[in-house]
Amino acid sequence: MGNQLKLKDQLGLNDELFAKTGCMFGLEKLVEKEKNPGLYEAVWHILLSVCNTAWEVGCKVSASPVAAEGGDALWALHTPTGECICTSRGITAHVGLLASMVRKFIEMGYEDSPGFKHGDIFENNDPHYGGIHMPDMDTAMPIFYKGKLVAWASSVTHVADAGAVLPGSINFMNPDTFSDGMPVSLERIGENDRYYPWYELRIKSRTRAPDWVLGDARGRLAGLITVREKLIETIDKYGLEFFEKASREYIEDSRRYAVARIRNQAVPGRVRKSQFKDLTMKGKNVLMPKQNVDLLSNVPMEMNIDGNANVRLSLAGASGSVPFGQNITPTALSSALLMGYSHVVGFDMFNSGPTYALTVDEPPPGSWCNPFPVDWFASTGMGWSSAIRWLSSLYEVTGRLYYMRGFVEEMSAGAGTTMCAEWNGINQYGQYAVCLTLEQASNGSPARGICDGEPAAWCLYTANADFGNAEVMELYYPFMYLGRNMEPDSGGYGKFRGGMGHTTVWMVKNSPEMHYSAACAGANSKITANHGMYGAYPMPGDRVAYAAGTNVKELIEKRQPLVHGRGDDPDHPTLAQNITADVMNNDVVVPTIIPETLHEYDLVINPTSGSQAMGDPIERDPALVKDDLDKGVTRSWVAENVHGVIARKGADGDWEVDQKATQEKRARICEERKRRGVPFSEWWLKERKQVAAGANMDEAVKRMWRSSMKLSPGYAAEIRAFWNLPDDFEF
Amino acid sequence: MAEYDIYDIEDIRKLVDGELPWTTVQQMMKNGKDRDRFDKWVAILQGRVSWKEKILLPLTPALFIVQKPAERVVKCRCGHEFGDYRVNWKLSALIYVRDTDEKISEVYRGHEKPDLTWMQLREYYCPGCGSQLEVESMPRGCPPDFEFLPDLDTFYREWVGHPLPDTVEFADRTPERIKEWSSR
Numbered sequence: 021m022g023n024q025l026k027l028k029d030q031l032g033l034n035d036e037l038f039a040k041t042g043c044m045f046g047l048e049k050l051v052e053k054e055k056n057p058g059l060y061e062a063v064w065h066i067l068l069s070v071c072n073t074a075w076e077v078g079c080k081v082s083a084s085p086v087a088a089e090g091g092d093a094l095w096a097l098h099t100p101t102g103e104c105i106c107t108s109r110g111i112t113a114h115v116g117l118l119a120s121m122v123r124k125f126i127e128m129g130y131e132d133s134p135g136f137k138h139g140d141i142f143e144n145n146d147p148h149y150g151g152i153h154m155p156d157m158d159t160a161m162p163i164f165y166k167g168k169l170v171a172w173a174s175s176v177t178h179v180a181d182a183g184a185v186l187p188g189s190i191n192f193m194n195p196d197t198f199s200d201g202m203p204v205s206l207e208r209i210g211e212n213d214r215y216y217p218w219y220e221l222r223i224k225s226r227t228r229a230p231d232w233v234l235g236d237a238r239g240r241l242a243g244l245i246t247v248r249e250k251l252i253e254t255i256d257k258y259g260l261e262f263f264e265k266a267s268r269e270y271i272e273d274s275r276r277y278a279v280a281r282i283r284n285q286a287v288p289g290r291v292r293k294s295q296f297k298d299l300t301m302k303g304k305n306v307l308m309p310k311q312n313v314d315l316l317s318n319v320p321m322e323m324n325i326d327g328n329a330n331v332r333l334s335l336a337g338a339s340g341s342v343p344f345g346q347n348i349t350p351t352a353l354s355s356a357l358l359m360g361y362s363h364v365v366g367f368d369m370f371n372s373g374p375t376y377a378l379t380v381d382e383p384p385p386g387s388w389c390n391p392f393p394v395d396w397f398a399s400t401g402m403g404w405s406s407a408i409r410w411l412s413s414l415y416e417v418t419g420r421l422y423y424m425r426g427f428v429e430e431m432s433a434g435a436g437t438t439m440c441a442e443w444n445g446i447n448q449y450g451q452y453a454v455c456l457t458l459e460q461a462s463n464g465s466p467a468r469g470i471c472d473g474e475p476a477a478w479c480l481y482t483a484n485a486d487f488g489n490a491e492v493m494e495l496y497y498p499f500m501y502l503g504r505n506m507e508p509d510s511g512g513y514g515k516f517r518g519g520m521g522h523t524t525v526w527m528v529k530n531s532p533e534m535h536y537s538a539a540c541a542g543a544n545s546k547i548t549a550n551h552g553m554y555g556a557y558p559m560p561g562d563r564v565a566y567a568a569g570t571n572v573k574e575l576i577e578k579r580q581p582l583v584h585g586r587g588d589d590p591d592h593p594t595l596a597q598n599i600t601a602d603v604m605n606n607d608v609v610v611p612t613i614i615p616e617t618l619h620e621y622d623l624v625i626n627p628t629s630g631s632q633a634m635g636d637p638i639e640r641d642p643a644l645v646k647d648d649l650d651k652g653v654t655r656s657w658v659a660e661n662v663h664g665v666i667a668r669k670g671a672d673g674d675w676e677v678d679q680k681a682t683q684e685k686r687a688r689i690c691e692e693r694k695r696r697g698v699p700f701s702e703w704w705l706k707e708r709k710q711v712a713a714g715a716n717m718d719e720a721v722k723r724m725w726r727s728s729m730k731l732s733p734g735y736a737a738e739i740r741a742f743w744n745l746p747d748d749f750e751f
Numbered sequence: 752m753a754e755y756d757i758y759d760i761e762d763i764r765k766l767v768d769g770e771l772p773w774t775t776v777q778q779m780m781k782n783g784k785d786r787d788r789f790d791k792w793v794a795i796l797q798g799r800v801s802w803k804e805k806i807l808l809p810l811t812p813a814l815f816i817v818q819k820p821a822e823r824v825v826k827c828r829c830g831h832e833f834g835d836y837r838v839n840w841k842l843s844a845l846i847y848v849r850d851t852d853e854k855i856s857e858v859y860r861g862h863e864k865p866d867l868t869w870m871q872l873r874e875y876y877c878p879g880c881g882s883q884l885e886v887e888s889m890p891r892g893c894p895p896d897f898e899f900l901p902d903l904d905t906f907y908r909e910w911v912g913h914p915l916p917d918t919v920e921f922a923d924r925t926p927e928r929i930k931e932w933s934s935r
Contacts, residue, residue: 590861
């Protein structure tokens, strides 16, 4: 062991050893683990505590609503060559990005110039060099022990504003990279545990919420120093040699764990899952003419598992990059995948190891998931957007594999969507403010193989699901929460349903003007996700509602009913029944920046999705349907028409199920299905003519197919062959 | 990874049927995974179907790959057969497409309704029992997902440890079925 080699040479050696042995660092045996398993485990938990302590310190020092209230941040510990050893709680999607950033410093020769020394601070947020999008600022610090670089500490926080062309940090509207905001491109941004003054000056003049952005920077730094100081104490106690050996073993251990879980819980073969992501912008306020367009992105997943439990993923068929922020780089996508893998494969030492248990084929150059080879200036302002939909597929496909092996307790259906609410304007303290709310960090959880998902307690992009306290958010932002209620039937329809999402109702308060954006970080609005797992119906898409120029002040004075949710009947929403307004829209297709400026007593109704269901809805236990009726989380027409449950509301307000009538109704539904269903071959004969003619297909759909087929000729050949279309057929 | 074969078949049955307390389920999730779960799982499922063919792989709660005398086919719990498991079984199912406002309104209402020029809602039914086997939400032009083509021989030989008596090629036979239809 030792670090005599230059880090760049050590990187090369690590790669060689992995290629030769299939083990990280060539560790065919986990010597420290075998020699002293108790110590090995104990030090792992100490390192975990070190990172989590940094998270606590950093979030509190930051004081920004996103970090302090939402915990949307992360601290990690890395080997000298960048592989992540251990990470805090928080936004674990960033572990891969942080590891690749440190590797990039080494590959760029920074060890020689500007060199690495105690107290240095390095940073990147530039997607061209390994970031995800500008608001996620990745920072790292080398850790020295008796003069030797023995580790790196890293951190990421999601800042409220990174100076993109429009306010906020969910920058879906960016037309190109020049609108993405303030870049920090693999830079040394400080020395001697202090930021350079010019780094702080840049933040002050180029972001809209400099106090919060600087607060986050100080929080990251405080956490990094915490990791460093606590690690040095740990090494003092357990010795450098043990730390160096064990830290590498933790990574190889985790790789082995991921491989073993796949081998023990899955089945070798080929998995395919289609998924799509809509982006409807035609006719809305956009920044450049090229953005006046509706788009559908193809987000396909193919997973091949071989006899050695190697997992290989492909995005063949992915459609082209878009003139918005919804593009992502392969580096960021792989990092997101590592987090998704941590949820569904469940390795218990979360670090870089499982990255080496997975291969992701290079996505089609020029696609939304690999834009730069064709369009170097593509925006990645909200890179997570389509990637989130892709990761949602990962949940379902692994759930299917686990079912086959009988591990029903590990199954999950598809994930919820991610639509973010962002505000900007003058806050209650008279200052300009950008306000990312945290509602989206608390979806319902996916249905499990044996029960329903949980309501408003889960999030795809972070294991740290937390929408913050309404009362605290009201201190930060100039609005009042009129409601934060479970949305009925927001978890799809199935034998087991997803956990319910929640709907937030905000009233602008103590502000002369605010602007609201239903921003896309992975939303669907025109379509439902392709998650009808085992015959369930997918949950509906994301639509928001708002009212500007309302009579709410008068209603409050008269103590008349307000609005606390959407209401049970989508055809007759509560907003329209209870409120009058100069402008009201109950069905806004997202994403969107609503055109009206909002003033005091104006309202926004913002849904956060549940997650997906699984199983034939008529197999749902009638007792569960009754329970949902009693709690008001399903509607009576859904109970009868979709679940086939005949129930009547009793005098005491509780529902009673008529078991016999329910059995008969369900039998009738099965017979009706057999009557109306047609043999697939008959449908295929008719449908292929419709496909060939492009009948009833929005131009966005055709545009997507043209793009997918151009970028992935093999995928195109399969589509043409399936519909028996000529070799030169194009949509 | 620690592996604890501490659950017997009755424990697994209770798990599957939702009879275990949530705390016990959580403990099962945290524990290492029992290596013979698959054998227990198949034994439970085999006891719940009325037909005799050996289950090779449970595909979904309704569908199984089973061993027939000379082939491996997809079979519904009701007994209906869908043919060679290497052909997407959806090609042998009944399909119903919700592509009009009237049809989609039976499932979604008001702002919940998707735009049917952007997607179709396809329902796949078992011709035997009318079970809704899968639902797909896809734009027109998308072939049905062939969700999983297992490499059964590798699975049984290398992962389960009981090789199957015969072997078949691991290959997607769906395109051949389409070619047959195309030549009609």
